[in-house]
Amino acid sequence: MNATGTKEPIIVIGAGIAGMTAAFRLQQDGHPVRVLEAEDRAGGRMRTVERRGYHMDLAAILLIENYTQMRALVRDLGIEGTTQRTNNVVGIRRGGRIHRMRANRPTDLKRSGLLPWSSLPAMLRLQADLGKYGSRLRWDSDMGEAAALDTETAAAYAERRLDAEFRDWVVDPMSAMFFNSPPDLSVVNFLFSMPAVNAEWFNFHDRVDTLTTALAARLPVETRAEVTQVEEVPDGVRVHWRREGEPEHTEEAAAAVVALPGPVAARLCPGLAPATLDYLANVPYVPDIHVYFGVDRRPDETATCVLFPQREHPDLGVVTFNHNFAPGRAPQGHALLTSYYRYPWAMRHWEADDEKVVELTHEVHRQAWPELARHIEAHQDMAYVQRWKNAVILRKPGDYARLRDFNRGLDPHCRIQLAGDYLAFSATNSSLVTGERAAERVRDIVTTGAVSAGRG
Ligand SMILES: Cc1cc2nc3c(=O)[nH]c(=O)nc-3n(C[C@H](O)[C@H](O)[C@H](O)COP(=O)(O)OP(=O)(O)OC[C@H]3O[C@@H](n4cnc5c(N)ncnc54)[C@H](O)[C@@H]3O)c2cc1C
CATH class of the missing domain: 3.50.50.60 (FAD/NAD(P)-binding domain)
Structure with a gap:
């Protein structure tokens, strides 16, 4: 009224x-x-398309248990029955190996073998910083509290507080989740991503939309x-x-x-x-191009996503194993994978047609992860290219x-x-x-x- x-x-x-x-x-x-x-x-x-029984979440894919307001909205809509807690294993590729860790278990980073023991003090310093600043990194905030932390790049923070191993094998691949690289990105994004992944995840059955x-x-x-x-x-x-x-x-x-x-x-x-x-x-939005591959046999990978440090590949950022995120993303026995790039690649190839983008992505897989490239090429059922001009914001x-x-x-x-x-x-x-x-x-x-x- x-x-x-x-x-x-x-x-x-x-x-x-x-x-x-x-x-x-x-x-x-x-x-x-x-x-x-x-x-x-x-x-x-926050939209999904279906092709040949594959459900492709076109942008948002990962939802975190402490998305409190989203959980409340789900309750108010009466659709709690469509959600479930999901697999939250993240992998980081180093030297041809995937180092896996559960997102809500910070100690998995130590156990994963990704970093040498000499990086233990850096891990403890990061945990201390997250303990100190965690309350400012809230999903429901106008970023007022986080602004005071926003004084350096993720790269400068890694140099100052962590060590070179941490910079190259953790801070760098985490930046790929924002389609970005540490010298270009506010430390706030890196700090934000750590408690985000240090959490349980949930998702909707079949499709995020x-x-x-x-x-x-x-x-x-x-x-x-x-x-x-x-x-x-x-x-x-x-x-x-x-x-x-x-x-x-x-x-x-x-x-x-x-x-x-x-x-x-x-x-x-x-x-x-x-x-x-x-x-x-x-x-400052940056564009994104990513490519889905439906394959008729599941690869032997348990992680939901594998992050690529630039020392492994300069352009490929993340490969997600969507069928591991939550049920219903691929037909029974099939798999749905998605390859995401850091944004300069999307800018360079924005004008390329879909066929060319798929061809380039096969080539990138062969360079970055040959076993996976062979699996996809042998079992490919479908490929789909998604582009977003205003994808995420480069802060x-x-x-x-x-x-x-x-x-x-x-x-x-x-x-x-x-x-x-x-x-x-x-x-x-x-x-x-x-x-x-x-x-x-x-x-x-x-x-x-x-x-x-x-x-x-
Ligand atoms: C590739 C990718 C991956 C992501 N992954 C995640 C993730 O895992 N987890 C997560 O939480 N977030 C993720 N995000 C971010 C998240 O998707 C967005 O922050 C969020 O969905 C934005 O919602 P919005 O309503 O602000 O904007 P939008 O969803 O962009 O809504 C804007 C709407 O306005 C419409 N519109 C535009 N112009 C006009 C017009 N002239 N007239 C009428 N309508 C118009 C558009 O069509 C659109 O529907 C990701 C984003 C991208 C691009």
Whole structure:
């Protein structure tokens, strides 16, 4: 109910996890919502496609037990029965061997033989740092607490606090989880990834988009609705959108949640304050290209993912064994594997067609892991290339302090509220939390009428 007692719709733009969580929370409170989505399906970067019985999670794949707000959303949607705790064995390749460790057992790193015993003091220093800083590395935060740690690169931290072995065989491959390399990456990402992997994992049976599909089923999502502009007007917002073959649509609403990647949000909302637009336009997303292989025989590997240090291969970052992540990713007896690159490779090969990308990936496998290359080539059933232009955010030192200042400078009373992964640590749970925050602000605006006169 708004300040004058009438019900007005709230428009949410973007049906990713951020936008749909915002819409769902508003709907739970009795507000009429509408979600506009450019693609022909909801889900954004939490989406799955099926080919020949293989379920390919197109972006998010790994979910962590301490994704508290996601667990709560799963409960509120009544879909707890579709989740389970999963295998969390991570491998790191060194000298042709896979060193395996369970993510929630830091002592496995010692036992795995990945590092020499001389690195034990470095392991203890890292554990001490994680103990000291762990409470600042939260999936539900606006990164304000982490900003104080954001003073150096992961490479500089490894030099200062760890040792060369640790730098090359742990910090470097962990950076590949962000499609990146330690000299380019804030230490916050590395520290964040350690407690993230020092945890139990969970997942949905069959496909990760069980969550976004459940949200979409409860919400009025208009697909193939590409929003072209969102503007503030007296007493509300006006949203322009188009769909192929139809005249342009214009709708008015009490408020809007814009849940899009930052640069897209900047393009669509030219009326936001210049400093806001400048920040949004320059969110440093990097692209990703990764390749799925369905094979008709399971390789002899128990890890969910194997990370590649650059000393093993300069471009290949991670190979996931999706069938080990959770059930239902591949038909019975078959396997689904995915090869991810560090982002400069994706930039170099962005224009290559899918056939070429698959061919190049076979070649990379032959260099990096010949036994696996032979297995895939002998048993390949299917290959599929996925590309994301705005995949994940490359955060350099100082970026989290800028993010904290940006978040704190946003106007909570603006009728256009922002949500999305760029407002937090770039991952599903954090993105979901930005949606919940945007919903709270919009709820305040429409129920109390506390709207700012200026621009957001
Ligand atoms: C390869 C990859 C692997 C990842 N792995 C993990 C992982 O293992 N675990 C994890 O937690 N996170 C992971 N992430 C990050 C996670 O997927 C994202 O942070 C999160 O899904 C982002 O959600 P979002 O709602 O903010 O954005 P999105 O999901 O991108 O949603 C934005 C939506 O807006 C729509 N849209 C765009 N333009 C318009 C327009 N003009 N009009 C209307 N709609 C529009 C898009 O189609 C999209 O549906 C990964 C990301 C990638 C790319």
